[in-house]
Amino acid sequence: MKNIIQHINKLFDHRVRLGIMSALMVNESVDFNTLKDLLGVTDGNLASHLKALEKVAYININKSFVDKKPNTKYSTTQLGSLEFKKHIAALERIINNQT
Amino acid sequence: MRFKVLFIMTQKDYLKDISEIKEIMNRSTRFISLSGLSGILAGTYALVGGFIAYKLLVGYGYGDGDGSMLPLGILELVLIGIAIIIALLSIVTAFFLTKRKAKKNNEKIWTPASKQLFSSFFIPMITGGIFILLLIHRGYYGLIAPTTLVFYGLALVNASKYTLSQVKYLGLLEVALGLLSLYFFGNGLLFWVVGFGGLHIVYGALMYFKMEKGK
Numbered sequence: 001m002k003n004i005i006q007h008i009n010k011l012f013d014h015r016v017r018l019g020i021m022s023a024l025m026v027n028e029s030v031d032f033n034t035l036k037d038l039l040g041v042t043d044g045n046l047a048s049h050l051k052a053l054e055k056v057a058y059i060n061i062n063k064s065f066v067d068k069k070p071n072t073k074y075s076t077t078q079l080g081s082l083e084f085k086k087h088i089a090a091l092e093r094i095i096n097n098q099t
Numbered sequence: 100m101r102f103k104v105l106f107i108m109t110q111k112d113y114l115k116d117i118s119e120i121k122e123i124m125n126r127s128t129r130f131i132s133l134s135g136l137s138g139i140l141a142g143t144y145a146l147v148g149g150f151i152a153y154k155l156l157v158g159y160g161y162g163d164g165d166g167s168m169l170p171l172g173i174l175e176l177v178l179i180g181i182a183i184i185i186a187l188l189s190i191v192t193a194f195f196l197t198k199r200k201a202k203k204n205n206e207k208i209w210t211p212a213s214k215q216l217f218s219s220f221f222i223p224m225i226t227g228g229i230f231i232l233l234l235i236h237r238g239y240y241g242l243i244a245p246t247t248l249v250f251y252g253l254a255l256v257n258a259s260k261y262t263l264s265q266v267k268y269l270g271l272l273e274v275a276l277g278l279l280s281l282y283f284f285g286n287g288l289l290f291w292v293v294g295f296g297g298l299h300i301v302y303g304a305l306m307y308f309k310m311e312k313g314k
Contacts, residue, residue: 018116022123027211030127034211038127088120091113 007090009083011056016041016049021076021084024059029075050074058083130213130262132206134196135310138303141189142296148185149292152178156288179235182247185295212261220258223250244287248277248294269302 012018019039023030030038036046053059058080062073076084125131155174201208227250234242255270273294280290 015119018120019123022120023127026124026128030211034127037207037210038123088117091117094113095117 007086007093009087009090011052011058012084012087014049016045017053020046020049020053020074021058021080024074024076025081025084027075029062029073032072032074035074053080126206126212128212128261130206130210130216132197132201132204132208133262133266133306134193134200135303135306135308137189137193137196138299138306140192140196140303142299142301142303144185144188144192145295145299146292146297148181149288149296152181152288175235175240216258216261219261220254223254223257226250227254241284241287242281244291245277245281248273248280248290251294252277263306265302265306269298272298 012021016039020035023035023038032046032050035050036043039046050059050061054061057077060075060077062075064071064073155177198208207213227246230250231243231246234240234246252270252273252275255266255273257270259265259267259270276290276294276298280287280294283290
């Protein structure tokens with residue numbers, strides 16, 4: 001049991017962080033409001049999870065202004081996408097092991 | 100025993116994780132609320148328009164029988180007018196039905212994915228439109244039907260990356276029809292009616308019964 005879940009990344013073991021990474025993996029970049037709509041979470045909740053992912057350098061933050069309004073875009077770092085792929089592979093192993 | 104129950108529970112959670120990952124990846128890159136019903140309606144407009152055009156053309160030796168003879172210059176304008184009206188009606192219908200479906204699906208209509216869909220569809224379409232206006236300007240009337248079908252098909256293939264993947268097959272069929280209509284030159288109207296009328300109705304009906312009626 002321990003052996004099987006050792007590659008599970010604890011950081012991705014949360015719905016919102018998993019959702020953020022999923023969206024960023026398949027897009028060049030995604031802005032804050034799009035992420036919010038996509039995942040159906042509050043501003044504060046999303047911001048705290050983004051911060052957690054930024055802290056471990058899994059995502060990049062790119063702040064700019066569009067029509068004088070702040071527009072923050074997020075994208076995965078190389079490390080982040082590597083870790084995410086490892087996590088998915090681990091999930092697959094667990095599922096395959098028991099069917 | 101307890102251990103096993105625990106394991107099955109976590110396994111279920113991970114399965115849920117995987118399906119959620121897939122769902123978000125899809126939703127963040129594809130706009131899926133395209134209405135099948137609008138395809139059926141667009142096809143119907145094309146059939147009606149094609150029938151009117153056929154009636155107008157009969158007098159000029161297209162098909163058999165005799166119809167009214169309009170002066171050539173006016174006939175040209177009328178035919179272009181019919182085509183533009185069909186295109187506009189189809190776009191307006193698609194827009195409103197898609198908006199309705201998006202509302203039902205709780206999907207916003209103006210998302211990064213739908214913007215991508217819009218631009219990847221209209222860049223080939225506008226290029227094709229200008230190309231055809233230039234063909235008309237130069238008098239290559241026989242090339243209009245093949246060119247419309249080919250450009251429309253390529254626009255669909257291009258846009259299919261950002262919506263239901265089946266749109267790609269509709270696009271490829273339109274391209275094939277366009278090429279065939281150039282090979283069997285002189286039957287442009289027939290191919291045009293099959294491509295814009297027949298294919299849209301068949302595709303729209305398939306999508307409608309598969310996705311909308313079940314819900």
